[in-house]
Amino acid sequence: MQLEVEIARKAFTNAAGERHDVLVDLKFVLGAGEVGVFVGPSGCGKSTMLKIIAGLDQDYQGRVVRPADARIGMVFQEPRLLPWRSVEENVRLAAPRADDVALSALFTVLELNAHRSHFPGELSLGLARRVALARAFAVEPGFLILDEPLTSLDDALAMRLRDQIATLVDSQSVTTLLVTHDVDDAIRLGDRVFLLSSRPARILAELPIRTPRKARGEAEIAAIKAEIARRTNGDSANGDAL
Amino acid sequence: MWARPKTLTPAHSIVRSPKTEMFRFLSFTTFLATWWIAALFAGGEKLPPPPAVLAAIVEAANSGALFLNLGVTLARVALAFTLAMTLGTAIGYLMGRIRLADRVGDPWLILLLNLPALVVIVLAYIWAGLTEVAAIAAIAINKLPTAVVTVREGTRALDTTLDEMARVFAMPRWRAFRHVILPQLAPYIAAAARSGLSLVWKIVLVAELLGRPNGVGFEIGVAFQLFDIPRLLAYALSFVAVVLIIETVLVQPFEARVSRWRPRAA
Structure with missing residues (x-):
């Protein structure tokens, strides 16, 4: 590897x-x-x-x-989230095999639990970066x-x-x-x-x-x-x- | 499998305030009043007053002819519109993505864009006979190029950084198309549908007038020949009412749905 x-x-x-x-x-x-x-x-x-x-x-x-x-997990310089999908959907689209327990743990570590159903346009840059991190880790790269x-x-x-x-x-x-x-x-x-x-x-x-x-x-x-x-x-x- | 999470914010509904409703009603009554006054000045021969037209509508409705003709016209609109949108979206996407397709298709696009609707309809009837296929194909061909142009613009404006994201995360082609590409194209497809629908509404009547034995266009043609103005207006207004209903019940909610993630204008 x-x-x-x-x-x-x-x-x-x-x-x-x-x-x-x-x-x-x-x-x-x-x-x-x-x-x-x-x-x-x-x-x-x-x-x-x-x-x-x-x-x-x-x-x-x-x-x-x-x-x-x-599997590659990547965090780009800009968050590059899909604006038309919620935070959780953004993560799940990149990581369709991630199970709910692992995702919950990830959202907790990155303090994103309150924002699962928000759209990226409603997030600050810091939050959007954390979502991008969650997406990269969710694929268990x-x-x-x-x-x-x-x-x-x-x-x-x-x-x-x-x-x-x-x-x-x-x-x-x-x-x-x-x-x-x-x-x-x-x-x-x-x-x-x-x-x-x-x-x-x-x-x-x-x-x-x-x-x-x-x-x-x-x-x-x-x-x-x-x-x-x-x-x-x-x-x-x-x-x-x- | 990718399961849709259940905790989604509700789609922004298109609720109208009572104030907007009142203004709409006011604008409608002003129209009726203007019509009535104009009818008084012009005389019932040339411009029948609203009750005369209403009577003609009721008569046509009672005989069932109104619904039959409206139904036939709607079916033609639906077929031609679906055909043109499907083909137009596919061709527009290809032309936006593949340079060669754009080079090859562009002259044809310019030709079709500038070809008068009447020419297409007449030629279709001459070559394919006075048939349903000819009528629907002619209407679809008239609408096709605008759909292609709009979707091509949308495809050219696709965000390549999101494409890269989808590639890095190895999203399967279909999932990437559905969740990355399609939402970006949706406003363009909606715009093409909106302008295309109004174009089809206009052209379908001409096609019916020239070569079909039924439909709103045919009835208007007959009324024109008999100088039966109440009947002409009865069909015209019923048709407009159907268009308005379809716009509010189908097109506007669809537009609101595809753009629900955008922060709304105040």
Whole structure:
């Protein structure tokens, strides 16, 4: 159940007809049940990478081997809910095999019980993001893809949601790929942190974190943060960043 | 299997306030009064007053001819409308999704859009004889292109991000069509149905006038030849009443249902 990614090159042609490389020589392997977190400056091509890995974009050079027969659960950068279906229907449509007990537990963890019959248009962005998370977890995925699931939320809510994601990832033990530009999220959630350069994105460094998620103390987190800062600053000193 | 959850918010019903009802009634009585006054000025020959037309309606109703003719016309409308909407939606969806289909279909669409209804009807009668099939096909062909254009626009406006969502979650094709695509097309299909229905109402009478031995259009043709204005108005108004009833009882509730998830305008 491991994920192998080897993207030799992904380019876009802009309106003026010029080709721009977005991803170059991106290569990594993620073990079964591992949480890999990608951190990089915004616009570096993280979402493009996730689209390729999710199988939504076939137009690239290289190869991606997804965990065999694994169901994919994905949280997009925007919630992408069906506005004409209720919260519960949105989740059930993606996960028709989910049983009522598991769904109830999921709705409880994500504090969505009061909103089951609401339509997405009636939800705040934070709630809609939680519904998107519920949908991704409800399919009991073998492979989970999270594209900046915590952006544009206030700190308190982001922190709660991050803990909820950690709880869910630990309880279901899925191979997870998380993309973020928040170093804090990366360190608290990841088993391995990949630092990406600015466009065209390549992997600058790979930092394994061996302490289990729950046991990570503030001191350790601060140390890893300093290490990441040191490495990314080196990058910008070379004139690569932004 | 995917089971529909039972806890759904009720569909927004189309309740009208008493005030709106009053205004509607007022507008109707104003129409009647204007008609009556105009009849007094124009003389009963050219514009019979409401009671004369009512008498003609009652007479036609008593003989059963009114219901027979209305029924026949309604059946033609239903058949032609269903045919045109089904074909039009399918073709419009294909043209919106597949570039080649759009390229091939577009000139035909422009031709059909601009072809006068009369030409289609006359040609259909010439080529297929004065038959029911010719009449219904001619009406359907007149309505088809507008349905195609509207549904094609809707298909082009489909949200690709939701398509991606459906693909990632490996939704089976039919479920994705029903829950992701169809709700996005629904307002366009409703718009096509709305404009298409009024088009069919108009064309069906012409088709009947030109080549059918019954129906409201045929009766109006006879009344025209006999200069029987009360009968002409009796059929015209009964027909309008049926159209109004169908619009309020069928079309408007359908529109309200498909758009129930949208926040309503105040």
